[in-house]
Amino acid sequence: MNYLSVENIAKAYGARKLFEGVSFGLAEGEKAALVARNGSGKTTLLRLLAGIEAPDTGRVTFRKGIRVEFLSQEPDLDPERSIIESVLAAENPMSKALIxxxxxxxxxxxxxxxxxxxxxxxxxxAWDFEGQVRTVLGKLGLHQVKQKIKSLSGGQKKRVALAKILISSPDLLILDEPTNHLDLDMIEWLETFLSQKSITLLMVTHDRYFLESVCDTILELEDAKLYRHPGNYSKFLERKAERQEVEATNVDKARNLMRKELEWIRRQPKARGTKSKARIDAFDDIKKEATKDLREDQLQLNIKMTRLGSKILEVHKLKKSYVDKQLIENFNYVFKKGEKIGIAGANGSGKSTLLRMLTGLEEPSGGKIIIGETVQFGFYTQTGLELKEDKRVIDVVKDIAEYIPREGKGGDLSATQLLDRFLFDGDKQYTYVSKLSGGERRRLFLCTVLMANPNFLILDEPTNDLDILTLNVLEDFLMQFPGCVLVVTHDRYFMDKICDHLFAFEGEGQIKDFPGNYSEYRVAQVEEAAQRKLRNESMVKTKAKAVEKPKEKTKLTYAERLEFEALEAEIEDLETRRETLASQLEAAATDADKIMELSSQLEAIQSELEEKEMRWLELSEYAE
Known part of the structure; x- marks a missing residue:
């Protein structure tokens, strides 16, 4: 059953053509994602589907009787309403009853x-509906349901709008960047929620794990045309590579034909007949195909980094607290050359605060931060996107530097060359900032950060609003970057690809240094939770047995007493060995084989320790 039909739509703003001849459909239960470069018209296409804008040509048709909800990047909410009033704003009896x-x-x-x-x-x-509302609000971190919309941050407003749409259970969801402003736990929950078979979905997202696990169709907008790729993100990459290979073959054929046609057209007299004109028109089509550039733009940066000394950045007993909240408590770390560290944690846990303290923008409540003399920070922040609207792209970069040093031969890199590598080619460099999309602005700001030639990059949510191509080339650059990288991001794919280990904000001011990427950290969390559950269940069973069964004896035998005394020493020894192995595991952060070996030893010791602790508890019932 088709929920949505799009027929031959086109949209342009003046001379700028976004897309034309776009046609596709969306069936009931289908989950499609729209991917494209920044500035290609993804958000505009969603706005056309939502009826906020009209196409220049073509039409959009929904199946009669279905309900459609649209999540925009800047939701329109009544500032005087509370959170609970906003999410239950739909005109239905259950919403009114719940309010x-x-x-x-x-x-x-x-x-x-x-x-x-x-x-x-x-x-x-309506009791099940109440439970659903509380679950959605809780999972999206919206606990103060009486709080007015006007007092919320932009990210909180986006989450309220998302909650409203999910709770209203429409037949078709159209979502523009739904994972923006969500922390990692929220994103994982949303991924599970949207994977339900009953949900029909069309969304714009650059979260590649989302594309991989949720979507069954990828719609690619490229060169003003739409390509449909059945399957998830992996299948999309395969099919796109196949398409580009076919196009490359066609271009080669066209180039050969073009050479012959060029020879013919040059031989013709100025006055040409009808047949000749038709051939000239055909030549123009061949020329367009033959001169098509099939190369993927690449962000190839070989900028020469400022030298980084042996002393980089040291953090000793760092503390940060506010009146009602402890964010960081006794955090210690000494940064080493070439480290790439990700930061994970819930919204409001102190991730961005740590970055601001390290760069001197905020004072700690206690402890010391020692910065090496050669350290030059490049700080990309969410609040740093204050570009002057009346400036051209090229002037924004030139205000920082005309040239930057480059490794190897070839001389310095000019502002024009750098922008070209950042996918601002040709006329785009002379575009005013006011004309750039959100993703293009972020790309430009990132360019200005690197233009200062830093050796320690601190990136606060650099992946927001960046398209997949830019994310790929940025990842390639960061993996080759010889300096230090410290990054806060909600993009799990990006973090897995870039980071050696994590600073995990686990609440109550505690920051855990985990030797691995984000996916490995989540696996470790699940295993740790399972072990805690087993230990708790064992303790409960032991206590229950002690209550249910009368003691058949009142004291230990001589052999049991010796065993009991020996167990205390054995448990202490095992705990010491466990701590030693944990330290070794932390030190072996870059040695995969060593990590596997130590993890196996640690698991065996933990199992033995639990067994002996249970025996000790059993004997302690009869010890005097």
Missing amino acids: QYEEALENMEDTEAYQRAFDAMDRLK
């Missing part, structure tokens, strides 16, 4: 109002 019930809970002395609200919930069978 009345929430109000009654706050005014329990009015027993009649409470009873009416309770009866309405019962009559409409």
Whole structure:
């Protein structure tokens, strides 16, 4: 059953053509993602589908009777409403009943109002709906449901809008960058939620794990045309490579034909007949195909980094707290050359605060930060995107430097050459900042950060609004970057590809230095939680047995007493060995074989330790 039909639509702004002849459909239960370069018209296409803008030609048709909801990058919410009022703004009886019930809970002395609200919930069978609302709000970190929209940050507003759409359960979801402003736990939950078979989805996202695990169709917008790729992100990469190979063959054929046609057209007299004109028109088509550039633009940067000394950055007993919250407590770390560290944690846990303290933009509550004399930070921040709207792209870069040094031969790199490598080619360099898309602005700002020739990059959410091509080339650059990299990002794919290890903000001011990437950290978390659960269950069973069964003896035998005393020493020894192995594992962060060996030893010791602890508990019941 087709939910959406798009027929031959086109859109242009003046001389700038975004797309033309675009046609596709979306079936019930299908989950499609739209991918394209920044500035290609992804958001515009979604706005056309949502009816906010009209196409220049063509038409968009939805199946009669279905409900469609659109999540924009800048949602329009009533600032005077509360969070709970906003997410339940849909005109349906259950939403109204739930709002009345929430109000009654706050005014329990009015027993009649409470009873009416309770009866309405019962009559409409709205209790499951209430549970769904609380789950969605909780998973998206929206706990203060009475808070007014006008007091929220931009990221919180985006989450409110997302919650509203998910709770309203439309037939078709159209989402523009739904993972922006979500922390990693929220993204993983949303991934699971949207994977439900009953959901029909069209979204723009650059989260490649999302594309891999949720989507069954990829729609690629390139050179004003739309290509449909059945399958997930992996299948899309395979099919795109196949298409480019075919196109390359066609271009070779066209170039050969073009050479022959060029010889013919040069031989013709100025006055040409009808047949000759038709051939000239055909030549123009051949020329267009033959001169097509099939090369993927690449962000090839061989900038010469400022020398980094042996002393880089040291953090000793670092603390940061506010009146009601402890963000960082006794954090210690000494940075080493070439380290690439990711930072993971919930929104509001202190990730960006740590970056600001390291760069001197914010004072710690305690501890010391020692910066080496040769360290030159390049700080990419969310608040740093304050580019002057009336400036041209080339002037923005030239304001920082006309040239930057480059490794090897070939001389310095000019501002024009650098911009070209950052995918700002030709006329794009003379475009005003006011005309750039969000992703193009971020790419330009990243260019200005690197133009200062840093040797320690600190990146706060650099992946927001960047297209997949830019993400790929940025990743390649960072992997080759010889200096230090410290990055906060919600892009799990990016973090897995770039980072050697993580600073994991685990709450209550605790930061764990984990020797591995984000996916490995999540696996370790799951295993640790499973072990805790087993230990707790074992403790409960042991205590239950002690309560249920009367003690058949009142004291230990001589042999059991010797065993009991020996167990105390053995447990202490095992705990010491466990700590030693953990330290060795941390030190072996770059040696994969060593990590596997030490992990195996650590697992065996943990298992033996748990066994002996249980035996000690059993014997302790009878020890005097």
